[in-house]
Amino acid sequence: MAILVVGSVAFDSLETPAGKRERVLGGAATHFALAASFFTDVRVIGVVGEDFLPEHEAVMTRRGIDTRGIERAPGLSFHWTGSYVKDLNAAETLATDLNVFAAFEPKIPEPYLDSEYLFLANIDPVLQARVRKEMPNVKMVAGDTMNYWIAAHRENLLKVLAELDVLLINDGEARMLSGETNALRAAQMVMALGPKSLVVKHGEYGATVYTSGGRPFRAPGLPLADVVDPTGAGDSFAGGFYGYIASQGGVTPEVLRSAMFYGSVMGSFACERFGTERLQEVTRAEIDERFGHLREISHL
Amino acid sequence: MAILVVGSVAFDSLETPAGKRERVLGGAATHFALAASFFTDVRVIGVVGEDFLPEHEAVMTRRGIDTRGIERAPGLSFHWTGSYVKDLNAAETLATDLNVFAAFEPKIPEPYLDSEYLFLANIDPVLQARVRKEMPNVKMVAGDTMNYWIAAHRENLLKVLAELDVLLINDGEARMLSGETNALRAAQMVMALGPKSLVVKHGEYGATVYTSGGRPFRAPGLPLADVVDPTGAGDSFAGGFYGYIASQGGVTPEVLRSAMFYGSVMGSFACERFGTERLQEVTRAEIDERFGHLREISHL
Numbered sequence: 001m002a003i004l005v006v007g008s009v010a011f012d013s014l015e016t017p018a019g020k021r022e023r024v025l026g027g028a029a030t031h032f033a034l035a036a037s038f039f040t041d042v043r044v045i046g047v048v049g050e051d052f053l054p055e056h057e058a059v060m061t062r063r064g065i066d067t068r069g070i071e072r073a074p075g076l077s078f079h080w081t082g083s084y085v086k087d088l089n090a091a092e093t094l095a096t097d098l099n100v101f102a103a104f105e106p107k108i109p110e111p112y113l114d115s116e117y118l119f120l121a122n123i124d125p126v127l128q129a130r131v132r133k134e135m136p137n138v139k140m141v142a143g144d145t146m147n148y149w150i151a152a153h154r155e156n157l158l159k160v161l162a163e164l165d166v167l168l169i170n171d172g173e174a175r176m177l178s179g180e181t182n183a184l185r186a187a188q189m190v191m192a193l194g195p196k197s198l199v200v201k202h203g204e205y206g207a208t209v210y211t212s213g214g215r216p217f218r219a220p221g222l223p224l225a226d227v228v229d230p231t232g233a234g235d236s237f238a239g240g241f242y243g244y245i246a247s248q249g250g251v252t253p254e255v256l257r258s259a260m261f262y263g264s265v266m267g268s269f270a271c272e273r274f275g276t277e278r279l280q281e282v283t284r285a286e287i288d289e290r291f292g293h294l295r296e297i298s299h300l
Numbered sequence: 301m302a303i304l305v306v307g308s309v310a311f312d313s314l315e316t317p318a319g320k321r322e323r324v325l326g327g328a329a330t331h332f333a334l335a336a337s338f339f340t341d342v343r344v345i346g347v348v349g350e351d352f353l354p355e356h357e358a359v360m361t362r363r364g365i366d367t368r369g370i371e372r373a374p375g376l377s378f379h380w381t382g383s384y385v386k387d388l389n390a391a392e393t394l395a396t397d398l399n400v401f402a403a404f405e406p407k408i409p410e411p412y413l414d415s416e417y418l419f420l421a422n423i424d425p426v427l428q429a430r431v432r433k434e435m436p437n438v439k440m441v442a443g444d445t446m447n448y449w450i451a452a453h454r455e456n457l458l459k460v461l462a463e464l465d466v467l468l469i470n471d472g473e474a475r476m477l478s479g480e481t482n483a484l485r486a487a488q489m490v491m492a493l494g495p496k497s498l499v500v501k502h503g504e505y506g507a508t509v510y511t512s513g514g515r516p517f518r519a520p521g522l523p524l525a526d527v528v529d530p531t532g533a534g535d536s537f538a539g540g541f542y543g544y545i546a547s548q549g550g551v552t553p554e555v556l557r558s559a560m561f562y563g564s565v566m567g568s569f570a571c572e573r574f575g576t577e578r579l580q581e582v583t584r585a586e587i588d589e590r591f592g593h594l595r596e597i598s599h600l
Binding site for chain 2: 205220
């Protein structure tokens with residue numbers, strides 16, 4: 001079943017211990033869509049500038065991603081400049097040029113309206129709420145956010161959280177959102193704000209999913225000898241996680257567990273090359289092989 | 301089969317977000333021995349002062365631990381004062397009073413000489429090496445160390461590492477010992493120093509074991525709503541891990557995986573109360589129940 005994702009389509013200029021890249025294709029919606037495209041149909045809503053060329057769009061369309069919802073606006077695309085030279089686990093933002101993204105007004109193309117699964121990537125919660133409202137019949141809504149919205153736009157964010165089936169954030173964001181340092185209590189407090197399930201990502205250590213009924217479930221991270229560029233790893237995790245759920249047509253405890261593993265798999269691939277390079281060329285056979293690898297390193 | 305552990309038997313004065321305790325029984329050998337005692341016979345070598353009373357010794361003997369190797373010396377026992385008020389994941393040392401431990405000269409009682417498994421807890425690597433040499437016929441040697449020995453006694457430590465079957469350290473120690481931030485490469489570099497296997501503990505996220513032949517294996521940490529006192533969690537992990545291995549009479553890939561889970565189980569219990577309180581009253585049934593719980597939260 002189809003996923004509609006709304007979020008940033010951008011260019012990233014990156015410096016990591018493995019090298020430098022200028023203006024590679026990035027953005028949360030891009031990473032998410034590529035990762036999810038291995039599991040199900042994906043439709044993207046975003047905005048780009050005149051620097052977004054057919055070759056960039058082709059990265060998505062080659063994976064069968066529906067890009068009709070990517071609006072062209074006069075000017076330049078969102079451009080993020082970041083460095084991981086000091087710490088591969090923490091991006092240092094050197095520049096954020098919002099450009100056309102500053103005036104982003106998501107518009108849902110008519111053929112997208114029958115999407116069953118909605119993913120609200122990390123954007124202004126006012127826009128997340130608006131898109132949610134315009135898609136009243138979706139079967140499931142998942143979303144992401146970040147420290148900026150938690151700190152400075154809390155009221156707006158709370159309205160989005162109240163409507164979410166699944167929220168995906170990292171440890172630091174869970175602590176910030178809850179004001180609680182204990183991970184389990186923080187998760188319970190975040191879920192009390194609305195999300196029926198909560199996925200907390202732990203970087204290289206994997207991720208934990210909390211549900212209102214049962215016990216938490218932990219998927220390991222894959223130990224990687226070469227982390228080239230962690231940009232988009234969290235979005236790729238979300239794409240693998242949600243793409244798998246959509247492909248199964250619903251969430252059972254078994255589906256949720258496998259979704260966590262597929263999330264971890266796609267996040268690990270994302271780190272192996274710069275930008276979306278690895279996700280562009282990975283195959284479903286490699287994905288399933290790595291799924292088996294993750295099982296092997298975690299199962300008795 | 302019997303484990304011989306050499307290490308500190310001490311008193312800890314602790315402050316955590318859950319409260320304060322003065323001079324509770326602690327020390328690496330104590331935590332290790334209690335955790336391991338649920339799986340196999342344990343013998344302890346250490347030194348204590350006149351403040352170590354029959355009631356303290358009884359904590360160990362009630363668990364069937366052989367304490368004949370705990371030497372009494374004039375003066376006070378090793379006393380550590382620490383706080384976790386700022387960060388439950390990082391102990392802040394407020395005072396280290398070595399007392400009788402400063403002149404510790406491990407002596408191996410004759411009845412201990414047939415121990416098949418040796419655990420060198422975190423003490424001066426010169427002493428670790430000496431004990432190792434005096435136990436030439438052990439079947440397996442595991443050990444621990446800490447940042448102080450890695451930084452200031454590296455040459456001595458390297459001699460110990462060359463003789464180890466298993467080294468158990470945490471992420472920070474692995475980075476420090478290898479000079480490498482990537483976890484997988486750091487592990488390979490540490491194993492190149494001697495240990496045939498390496499267990500790296502990740503605090504609340506669990507632990508990873510690396511072996512020279514196969515793939516790494518990860519055991520999850522158990523999400524705990526109440527972390528009362530993390531002191532001794534790493535030693536308790538080591539006790540569960542090594543105690544299980546000794547109880548199985550050797551290491552197969554299956555035994556190693558279960559040992560990692562038992563390590564995580566014992567580490568999680570250790571955190572639930574101050575000092576050794578939880579390990580004193582836990583039952584084997586609770587241990588096996590928690591083992592099943594860990595499996596449930598990590599297996600597809």
